[in-house]
């Protein structure tokens with residue numbers, strides 16, 4: 276079944292010490308650690324077959340191209356896309372949303388049209404839409420959340436109008452950890468003819484994702500948050516929608532024929548992959564997803580659920596500590612403050628005990644402002660963390676309190 280010691284042994288960094296203590300890594304929402312198989316895969320590419328993809332006829336280039344396209348198949352299967360044409364490699368979630376904001380804006384948005392984003396979104400699912408709205412003279416509208424961190428979906432009926440073109444929502448939020456009710460949201464949006472973009476940066480690694488069954492129009496995520504290398508990410512889009520979008524960046528690989536009179540473009544998905552892609556990162560992403568599949572997604576998710584129940588109960592029972600985000604449906608995130616201790620001080624003290632957490636605004640200022648705060652401490656865990664590590668965090672918080680009071 277789920278052998279946590281075996282899992283931990285797959286992640287070499289978990290062995291290391293920080294200030295003489297075993298690392299307790301609880302900053303997984305910022306980025307995840309990498310299993311040995313992903314690290315070896317990257318090494319293999321550079322040692323065995325590194326060559327630019329989709330270009331040369333060499334044996335090396337054909338191996339590298341196959342690895343890249345196999346990774347695309349793996350991603351497509353992992354999220355159950357209908358075709359690999361629907362899977363575009365980008366450098367991450369941010370790049371994927373910017374690509375979409377530009378191209379969707381060009382194709383579907385006119386002056387006076389509306390885009391809806393949620394109050395709890397990460398900046399990368401707010402700012403690209405603000406930029407696009409400025410460019411197209413469109414209107415940005417906001418779906419608020421309540422004090423437990425749940426979106427007020429009952430407001431959607433009034434918020435979505437015949438001018439709304441797109442609704443942008445996270446699968447799970449990075450500050451509050453809420454898993455948003457996408458079934459309700461997608462249904463309400465589609466009833467009004469509104470397309471939906473789901474930001475999966477905090478969801479894909481914790482929640483089984485089926486873009487076809489869930490009827491998402493667009494879905495994005497980052498490799499580095501799902502045990503893969505940095506610098507690689509995915510834009511999924513329904514094929515008939517991606518086909519209608521214009522190219523974004525111009526350059527090699529995204530063209531069919533080039534002349535000064537007229538240039539024609541590649542078909543999907545290469546139309547959106549200008550220049551040398553991060554084929555090493557893509558190969559690493561394929562390896563990471565295969566690692567998760569072979570470990571067992573159901574086992575991973577049920578272990579995480581158990582750990583989350585334990586952690587949230589344990590952390591919220593600490594006196595003078597408030598957890599922000601108390602939705603009944605959360606991923607492994609606890610953002611909190613201890614009365615009288617600044618979030619940055621708490622982060623530094625925990626770090627000296629070898630405990631890595633995130634502090635500050637966490638790239639989601641509107642969510643932090645909702646509570647009238649300037650920042651929070653965020654602990655975020657995943658399937659290689661243990662109850663003992665949650666205990667260490669709680670002991671660390673208690674020690675910090677003693678230092679201050």
Ligand code: PMP
Pocket residue numbers: 304305367368369370397399400445447448449474476477497499638
């Ligand atoms: N959306 C959410 C919900 C996130 O948590 C993050 C990363 N913190 C992003 C988008 C941006 O991801 P990246 O920095 O990998 O592009």
